Structure formats: structure tokens, C-alpha cells
Amino acid sequence: MLLHSVRAVRVRFAPSPTGPLHLGGIRTALYNYLFAKKHGGTFILRIEDTDRKRFVDNSESYILETLKWCHIEPDEGVGYGGPYSPYYQSKRGEIYRMYINQLLKKGYAYYAFDTGQDIEKKRKEYNHHGLTFSYNFRIRMELNNSLTMTKEQLHDKLRSCSYVIRFKIEPGEKLKMHDVIHGDIIVNTDHLDDKILLKSNGIATYHLANTIDDYLMKITHVIRGEEWLPSMSLHVLLYRALGWSPPIFAHLPLILKNNGKGKISKRNTNSLNFPIYPIQWEIPKEKIIIPGYRELGYFPEAFVNMLSLLGWNPGVKREIFSLQELINLFSLEKINKSGVYFDIKKANWFNKKYLNKKKEEIFSFLFEEIKTRSILCKKDYLWKVIHLTMDRIHFIHEIWEHSFYFFIPPSSYDTNFLNKICHENTIFKLEKAKILLFHTNKFTYTNLKFVFQKTKNQHIMQLFRLALVGALKGVDLFIIFEMLGKKESIQRIEKLINKIKKKI
Known part of the structure; x- marks a missing residue:
């Protein structure tokens, strides 16, 4: 790709303050940032606010907070200063x-x-x-x-x-x-x-303001969404009419809904089953809060990593990259021409990959959960629980849901399964198994597995799991037994027996 040989690379992200940034907008910012850093250039934030009728309060602060959360802050522009101020179109009339x-x-x-x-x-x-x-x-x-x-x-x-x-x-x-x-x-x-x-109110349209600002701010590369491709001819003609050389253009592919029905946009937020905003957006005057990726538990590194690959192929087999690695690998030539489909499952996969590096944060979260419930627990026990359950979660806040039974007995039971087992025969089986557990001297994983494998009764294993966890889920049953110990395990079985007796 041609780079300006004389001038240093200067790129800009120029959103309109008409509401929150969505995935397409923040990806545009990210690609501009990566390109600038790759070539030792400058990343500029400019606010394109010529359309005052569509102005929405808090949009500017939202933009700045989003860029900061994603760790792609500008070098120059709104909120950062610079030699080409003002960086608002409304102030450049x-x-x-x-x-x-x-x-x-x-x-x-x-x-x-x-x-x-x-x-x-x-x-x-x-x-x-x-x-x-x-x-x-x-x-x-x-x-x-x-x-x-x-x-x-x-x-x-x-x-x-x-x-x-x-x-x-x-x-x-x-x-x-x-x-x-x-x-x-x-x-x-x-x-x-x-x-x-x-316009008739004396305010320049986007086309005029954009062209003049890009020239005066010495923008070398215009990297923006594909929706602006039809306007490229007008902008090139404006450059020519003003006697200027145009910048290098790169129009990014659309991010499409996974069902193939059009592009992602703010207009169809309610019809989507996944978030499109990086951070939460509060609709002014309506007190309605729409959560973003940050509030839903995504790590900024995972979000940026996922976003970078929505339309760009680094040309290597792996998919996990630090921000610096993205900078080193990034090039406009490797961006796809056709639209790219967004898949929330892939976003969750990225977050899970980064979760593996966040064990200390998981520990802190789980520690606070048990602390609020006045549960005393040794650090070694807590770490063991984390190592047993963290492969089952995608987000830090999910850890309690998948590990609570190591700390407290279930407060309820799987209704469907419980209804199926509510009869005298179940009570008989549990009482018999309880006695066997009581007389098991070595209450260890190996010994318990040996004792109950001899029974070859899959049904009793399900009953044990219901008693200990409250549902037919969780880690290896004999690990749960060993972690809880004989006394707690038997107490939970007795609790289930009493529950069945009440229902019969």
C-alpha cells in the first residue's frame, strides 16, 4: 500500500454525537488506531457535529469513555488538544x-x-x-x-x-x-x-466539512465504513476543485447480522440477541440503560481482539493477540472486501481465552461472594474450587453459579427430576447409600469411587448429585464428596430425603 513518503501518517476517527458507538463505529476507530501506531503516526479524534438536529446528550463523553476502555486513546483531538483545534465541525464555520x-x-x-x-x-x-x-x-x-x-x-x-x-x-x-x-x-x-x-441555516454539510478538515489537519489516510464509499467520488471532486491532492482511501466492510439479514446498526438494537455497544448507554431523559460488553463481563482486551478480526485477516493461524501484536501485524491490504458476519459465540470464546489469564481476579470475585455470605474458607480450598470450575465459565461473574455447592447446600432442586423420584423407593435407596457413606473410613476421591463403582447403580449417582448440587450438573461427583467431607455430604443427603418425604 502506498504511504505518504514526505508526510507522517495521520488518521482520524470522526464520529457524530448522535448516540452511542456500535460495533462498526468502534472497529473503525480501532483500525485507525492500529494503522497509526503501526506506522508511527498520529491518531486523531474529531467530532462531526454539523447535524445539530440529531445531536444527543452524553454522546461525546460516551465516545471518549469507550476509547479509553478499549485502550485505543487518541494522540490528538477532542479531549486531547492539538495544533489544529477546534476539532468540532460546529466551531469551524x-x-x-x-x-x-x-x-x-x-x-x-x-x-x-x-x-x-x-x-x-x-x-x-x-x-x-x-x-x-x-x-x-x-x-x-x-x-x-x-x-x-x-x-x-x-x-x-x-x-x-x-x-x-x-x-x-x-x-x-x-x-x-x-x-x-x-x-x-x-x-x-x-x-x-x-x-x-x-445548508440553508448556514452550516456546512458533512461532505464539505469533512473534506476541508481532512486537508487542513493533514490527514494522509481516510479509513472509514463502507457506507461512505458512494460519497468518495464527491469528496475526490471537491479535493480537485480546491486544488488539493486527496488522501488515500480505505472503506471498511460492513458488519452483518449472523442471520444474514442486513448490517448491524443502532436502529435494530431491540431485534438483536447480542449487544452492539462497547459500554452501556443510558437513553437521555428515558432512564433506560442498555448494557454494553463492559457491563456484561467482557474484558477490553478480549473485546478488542475479537473486533480486530471482524473483517481483517492477520495471515497467521492463531487468533489471540495482544494490542501490540495487533499493531505489528496490521495492514489495510489484509482487510476483506466483503461484509463479515458477527457471531456472539465467537465473542464469548475470545473472552474465555482471556479468562484463563485472570485467575487472581476470579479469586477476588469469589472471595467477595463468600464473604458477603459470612462463609469462612481457606485460600487453598478457594483456589482448588476455581481450578475445578473455571473451564466451565466464560465470564468472571459466572464463577459463583458454577461453584456455589462447594460452599453452601442447594436451596432448591431440579423440579423435573425431583418430581420423577418422589417415591418411597428413592428414600430407601438414599438411606441405604447414606449408611454406606457413613461407614466409608477413607472419604477420598479414590476410595469413594471404588466403593460406589461396585454398586453399578447410575440412578444413585444422579440422586447423590441432586442432593449435593441441587441439579444434574457440576464437576466430578466424587471430587465434590471429597471436598465437602463426610459430615456435610451426609447432611445434604438427609436434607433431600426430608424434601422427598414432604412431597410424598
Whole structure:
């Protein structure tokens, strides 16, 4: 891939403050970060807030907190300062005005006075004839704009009417462009419309602001989502009109829902069976909290590792990488062109892999769990429980669910199985087995297994498990016996016997 030989690599993440970041947005930030660090460059955070109608409180703080949690903090920009401030588009209006005046003066842009009603009327006329309306070279000379006016008429209009400023697309050109991921792209300018650059409220659109900011902030590579690929031609033409060389573009593939029905987006949060936000989002004024990966127990390292491989192939067989290893391996050329499917099971797999390195944190969590229940326990016992059960969990908070029976007797029993065994014969079997346990001198794994294997009674093993755990789950039954000891084991069996007696 071509790198700017003279200028140092500078990339930017430019989210809009219209709500929380989802998986696609944070992946864009991650890829920009990895690319910058790989090439000793600068990662910039810029807030694209030209659309004030869609502004959502707390969005900016959410963005900053998310980047910090993922350990991909910017080198420059909002919250970090830098030589190209302000890093908010809403505060750069005078800069945009200066350049749009240049475009007007050179004939690359024009004033348009069409009202929303005018445009809608034209659209309906076209629809009536089975056509699609587009404000372009074919129709602009029939509409209410400065291209159809004398200087005097324009002067009067500017004083009395609101207007937008549109970019003037010249037809008849096959515009050749290159994207690092998608390769060579050719667009016929006949198919482009005259996009609005300045809205009627005097605020620049994303297209104008984005292009000017990228140039002035010396951005060398624009790494963004595939949804912006159709806008690439306009941005390239804007660069050319302003006499600038465009940056290198790389448009990232979409992250798709695993059922194949479209891309992941904030609009379909409720219909998904997995989280799409890195950290929790509180909907302003509604007091509704949507949990993110952080709150659900995912480690930031696991989340970032998982996210990095959603569309990028490092070219090696392993999948677990530290952030520094991701930086060392990362390249835009190894990003897939086609969309990538998200699988929550794979995300859980990543978290489990990182869980193996978090034994001390698991110990602390389990220690607090037993402490709140006033349970006394030796450290060696606690560590043994962790080693026996941690292969059954994906998250730290799951450890109690899978190990409680080593500390407290079950408070309830598997209802379905309990109903099946509620009869006198079960009580007889348990009483007989209880006596056998009582007379077993060496209450060890090896000896207990030897004693009860001679009975060859699978049913009694299930009854034991129900008594000790409360359900037909858990680690090796004879390990549980040995860990609990003879007294506690017999007491739990007696408790189950009494429960059955009450139900009969």
C-alpha cells in the first residue's frame, strides 16, 4: 500500500454525537488506531457535529469513555488538544465559509433557492412518469438557482430568500479513483447529483466539512465504513476543485447480522440477541440503560481482539493477540472486501481465552461472594474450587453459579427430576447409600469411587448429585464428596430425603 513518503501518517476517527458507538463505529476507530501506531503516526479524534438536529446528550463523553476502555486513546483531538483545534465541525464555520467562497468564485458551486415544497413537487412529477428525480446537470437549468439568473437577480435573491449552496458536477467524465480495499473504481459523473455543501441555516454539510478538515489537519489516510464509499467520488471532486491532492482511501466492510439479514446498526438494537455497544448507554431523559460488553463481563482486551478480526485477516493461524501484536501485524491490504458476519459465540470464546489469564481476579470475585455470605474458607480450598470450575465459565461473574455447592447446600432442586423420584423407593435407596457413606473410613476421591463403582447403580449417582448440587450438573461427583467431607455430604443427603418425604 502506498504511504505518504514526505508526510507522517495521520488518521482520524470522526464520529457524530448522535448516540452511542456500535460495533462498526468502534472497529473503525480501532483500525485507525492500529494503522497509526503501526506506522508511527498520529491518531486523531474529531467530532462531526454539523447535524445539530440529531445531536444527543452524553454522546461525546460516551465516545471518549469507550476509547479509553478499549485502550485505543487518541494522540490528538477532542479531549486531547492539538495544533489544529477546534476539532468540532460546529466551531469551524468561518473556515468552511472561506473555502466555499472559493468554490463559488471558481464556478464549482452555486446558490440554489428551491424550497422543500419545490423539490417535493418535482419529485412527484418524476415519480408520476416512472422516473427518479435527481438535482443534477440534466435539470438544474430548469430550477431556481444562480445558474439561471443574472447577477442582479442573484443579488436580490440573496437579500430576500434563504438558500443552499450546491456543488456543480460536470457531466461526461469517467472519474478514476482507488480504494486500498476495493481497488480501482470508475464513476461516470453523469450519474452524480449536485450535493448540498452549505445548508440553508448556514452550516456546512458533512461532505464539505469533512473534506476541508481532512486537508487542513493533514490527514494522509481516510479509513472509514463502507457506507461512505458512494460519497468518495464527491469528496475526490471537491479535493480537485480546491486544488488539493486527496488522501488515500480505505472503506471498511460492513458488519452483518449472523442471520444474514442486513448490517448491524443502532436502529435494530431491540431485534438483536447480542449487544452492539462497547459500554452501556443510558437513553437521555428515558432512564433506560442498555448494557454494553463492559457491563456484561467482557474484558477490553478480549473485546478488542475479537473486533480486530471482524473483517481483517492477520495471515497467521492463531487468533489471540495482544494490542501490540495487533499493531505489528496490521495492514489495510489484509482487510476483506466483503461484509463479515458477527457471531456472539465467537465473542464469548475470545473472552474465555482471556479468562484463563485472570485467575487472581476470579479469586477476588469469589472471595467477595463468600464473604458477603459470612462463609469462612481457606485460600487453598478457594483456589482448588476455581481450578475445578473455571473451564466451565466464560465470564468472571459466572464463577459463583458454577461453584456455589462447594460452599453452601442447594436451596432448591431440579423440579423435573425431583418430581420423577418422589417415591418411597428413592428414600430407601438414599438411606441405604447414606449408611454406606457413613461407614466409608477413607472419604477420598479414590476410595469413594471404588466403593460406589461396585454398586453399578447410575440412578444413585444422579440422586447423590441432586442432593449435593441441587441439579444434574457440576464437576466430578466424587471430587465434590471429597471436598465437602463426610459430615456435610451426609447432611445434604438427609436434607433431600426430608424434601422427598414432604412431597410424598
